[in-house]
Amino acid sequence: MEDNNNKIRIALDAMGGNFAPLNEIEGAVLAYKEKSEILDITLVGEGKLIEQHLKKIGFINNFNIIDAEDIVTMEDSPSDSYKNKPKSSMRIGLELQSNGKSDAFVSAGNTGAVLANSTLSLGKIEGISRPTIGTPMPSLKGGYSMLFDVGASVDCKSRHLFEFAVMGSVYMNYVLNIPNPRVGLLNIGEEENKGNEVTVKAYEILKNSKINFIGNVEGDDILCGKVDVAVCDGYTGNIVLKFAESVIEILKYKFKEYASRNLKNKIWIGMFRNTLRKILKEFDYQNYGGVPLLGVNGVAIIGHGKSTSFAIKNMIFRAVDMVKKNVNNKIKTEINSYLNNNK
Amino acid sequence: MEDNNNKIRIALDAMGGNFAPLNEIEGAVLAYKEKSEILDITLVGEGKLIEQHLKKIGFINNFNIIDAEDIVTMEDSPSDSYKNKPKSSMRIGLELQSNGKSDAFVSAGNTGAVLANSTLSLGKIEGISRPTIGTPMPSLKGGYSMLFDVGASVDCKSRHLFEFAVMGSVYMNYVLNIPNPRVGLLNIGEEENKGNEVTVKAYEILKNSKINFIGNVEGDDILCGKVDVAVCDGYTGNIVLKFAESVIEILKYKFKEYASRNLKNKIWIGMFRNTLRKILKEFDYQNYGGVPLLGVNGVAIIGHGKSTSFAIKNMIFRAVDMVKKNVNNKIKTEINSYLNNNK
Numbered sequence: 001m002e003d004n005n006n007k008i009r010i011a012l013d014a015m016g017g018n019f020a021p022l023n024e025i026e027g028a029v030l031a032y033k034e035k036s037e038i039l040d041i042t043l044v045g046e047g048k049l050i051e052q053h054l055k056k057i058g059f060i061n062n063f064n065i066i067d068a069e070d071i072v073t074m075e076d077s078p079s080d081s082y083k084n085k086p087k088s089s090m091r092i093g094l095e096l097q098s099n100g101k102s103d104a105f106v107s108a109g110n111t112g113a114v115l116a117n118s119t120l121s122l123g124k125i126e127g128i129s130r131p132t133i134g135t136p137m138p139s140l141k142g143g144y145s146m147l148f149d150v151g152a153s154v155d156c157k158s159r160h161l162f163e164f165a166v167m168g169s170v171y172m173n174y175v176l177n178i179p180n181p182r183v184g185l186l187n188i189g190e191e192e193n194k195g196n197e198v199t200v201k202a203y204e205i206l207k208n209s210k211i212n213f214i215g216n217v218e219g220d221d222i223l224c225g226k227v228d229v230a231v232c233d234g235y236t237g238n239i240v241l242k243f244a245e246s247v248i249e250i251l252k253y254k255f256k257e258y259a260s261r262n263l264k265n266k267i268w269i270g271m272f273r274n275t276l277r278k279i280l281k282e283f284d285y286q287n288y289g290g291v292p293l294l295g296v297n298g299v300a301i302i303g304h305g306k307s308t309s310f311a312i313k314n315m316i317f318r319a320v321d322m323v324k325k326n327v328n329n330k331i332k333t334e335i336n337s338y339l340n341n342n343k
Numbered sequence: 344m345e346d347n348n349n350k351i352r353i354a355l356d357a358m359g360g361n362f363a364p365l366n367e368i369e370g371a372v373l374a375y376k377e378k379s380e381i382l383d384i385t386l387v388g389e390g391k392l393i394e395q396h397l398k399k400i401g402f403i404n405n406f407n408i409i410d411a412e413d414i415v416t417m418e419d420s421p422s423d424s425y426k427n428k429p430k431s432s433m434r435i436g437l438e439l440q441s442n443g444k445s446d447a448f449v450s451a452g453n454t455g456a457v458l459a460n461s462t463l464s465l466g467k468i469e470g471i472s473r474p475t476i477g478t479p480m481p482s483l484k485g486g487y488s489m490l491f492d493v494g495a496s497v498d499c500k501s502r503h504l505f506e507f508a509v510m511g512s513v514y515m516n517y518v519l520n521i522p523n524p525r526v527g528l529l530n531i532g533e534e535e536n537k538g539n540e541v542t543v544k545a546y547e548i549l550k551n552s553k554i555n556f557i558g559n560v561e562g563d564d565i566l567c568g569k570v571d572v573a574v575c576d577g578y579t580g581n582i583v584l585k586f587a588e589s590v591i592e593i594l595k596y597k598f599k600e601y602a603s604r605n606l607k608n609k610i611w612i613g614m615f616r617n618t619l620r621k622i623l624k625e626f627d628y629q630n631y632g633g634v635p636l637l638g639v640n641g642v643a644i645i646g647h648g649k650s651t652s653f654a655i656k657n658m659i660f661r662a663v664d665m666v667k668k669n670v671n672n673k674i675k676t677e678i679n680s681y682l683n684n685n686k
Contacts, residue, residue: 155540188577195497218582219583219585220586222586223589223590235538239531242562243586246563250483250567265618272615272618
């Protein structure tokens with residue numbers, strides 16, 4: 001390895017995604033090729049396999065390898081995975097960070113397990129009681145808004161929604177460079193008294209905070225560019241996220257089915273394929289590359305199980321950004337300034 | 344008026360939708376033309392205006408008119424509308440039913456107000472504590488599934504989700520003719536112990552009921568044809584519904600925007616317009632025509648504010664179906680058989 005002073009140390013779970021370790025290794029290589037001067041990547045997983053592949057493609061001298069004998073699978077129970085698989089690539093990758101040997105962790109593995117392992121290995125930021133996972137939603141006006149929470153925390157109190165708003169706001173501001181991001185509370189109507197008990201109380205807290213709170217927003221406001229950060233409990237957010245992902249799949253299927261009905265349709269859809277692809281592209285998570293787990297005392301980036309090497313590369317860059325911009329310190333300051341004001 | 348024995352008596356809120364009373368009157372005429380032998384329609388609203396228009400189009404002798412001096416607007420608070428506007432077309436239309444002078448009520452007005460006025464005017468079915476509003480979702484395999492609840496009840500206990508499942512199941516079976524409908528509990532994972540406190544308890548109740556309960560389903564299962572009835576609290580359901588409606592609008596906008604970039608794109612999209620329209624048509628609520636408010640002691644069909652006369656016609660036919668098939672009696676039997684088993 002070269003001299004690593006001032007480099008950002010990324011631990012990559014090489015066994016995470018559905019196409020591990022291939023896509024992970026190739027993703028690491030893509031990232032390295034682009035930003036070798038700032039990257040110090042450690043691949044954690046089946047050492048021999050990783051070594052073999054790196055040798056084959058001629059990059060054996062550019063990465064660290066740490067052997068991990070176990071793998072957290074998509075079927076593993078998130079809550080048990082930490083205890084039952086202490087030698088998993090996930091836990092070992094995260095413990096590098098809690099031991100000060102790494103700055104960030106990246107995984108395309110079991111989302112719930114990354115959440116559980118990260119929270120247990122890294123702990124939580126002071127003042128944050130519930131970590132959160134956000135997801136980008138394409139905006140009508142270009143760019144993305146972010147939806148928090150999409151499944152990290154399913155039983156939420158108003159205080160938790162407020163924490164999501166603070167974390168989402170900081171992320172949007174410092175990582176995605178949207179100054180003074182507009183935060184909306186996802187609800188069933190715009191009026192202050194709308195919604196369930198939790199949202200009514202959350203409205204009150206948000207209104208009196210320093211957040212740029214624009215009030216309640218509805219389901220049809222998520223994509224239309226009205227907000228930069230939309231906040232809801234993880235049960236609702238997860239259902240909206242999975243529903244959204246399925247819509248694009250359904251549309252693609254419908255177009256295919258239409259094409260299959262007769263030759264005329266087939267030619268028709270065939271002619272239009274590239275245009276369709278261009279229009280649907282913005283809805284593709286691959287371009288985005290991973291979502292942050294916010295609220296843990298460290299950096300963890302979670303990717304889709306289907307992540308391509310291109311997505312893995314973007315996840316690594318996302319992690320670099322999180323470290324460089326010191327997002328956690330900003331979250332800590334923001335949440336504690338609120339706590340101090342409300343003592 | 345002709346002899347009305349054995350006809351189904353529909354009270355139509357002529358002042359409900361955004362294009363009232365025009366679309367309402369024209370919709371009533373469309374329904375009458377198609378099924379005059381079974382329909383006895385009363386238009387409730389601004390009497391003179393309705394009379395004038397019916398005369399103009401030559402249908403003055405085919406409908407009853409009841410004058411109502413007030414209108415519930417889209418801006419009115421649902422909870423206050425009953426008390427504050429006792430002479431609204433909505434309340435008068437519903438009271439015809441509670442007084443035994445009508446069999447069903449149809450309105451494209453303020454959804455929350457129809458819910459509140461119906462519950463207060465008609466009362467609830469014995470054994471049902473929370474009425475529910477469902478919405479059709481197009482299914483990948485053709486036809487529709489239904490999502491309950493989409494906003495009638497935002498703070499739900501497990502018992503309420505069970506009630507939605509019973510009502511949804513009966514509606515799907517008897518009105519939409521899907522025998523033994525598959526009911527899924529909307530959740531963030533398939534395993535029995537997934538979700539928030541409410542869904543975990545609801546799973547337990549549903550598992551032990553006579554409902555054809557297929558277990559937890561996720562957000563991406565709604566459109567894929569895995570369930571006939573998907574159940575969740577009204578907060579989540581409302582957000583999913585509005586999100587879904589917005590996706591189609593966004594796609595239409597994206598196609599338009601793409602077309603506007605240059606002449607080539609414009610010609611391209613123009614050529615493809617009809618195909619697109621055909622494919623997106625299934626997502627169009629107009630074809631469906633109104634959703635039932637289930638759980639009230641009577642029949643109330645709610646339509647979109649933007650309902651066309653075609654949608655109003657379909658809403659009237661939906662109401663006829665609800666009456667003919669005696670849906671409420673079936674709900675009563677189902678829910679009470681459960682209550683008796685669990686005494």
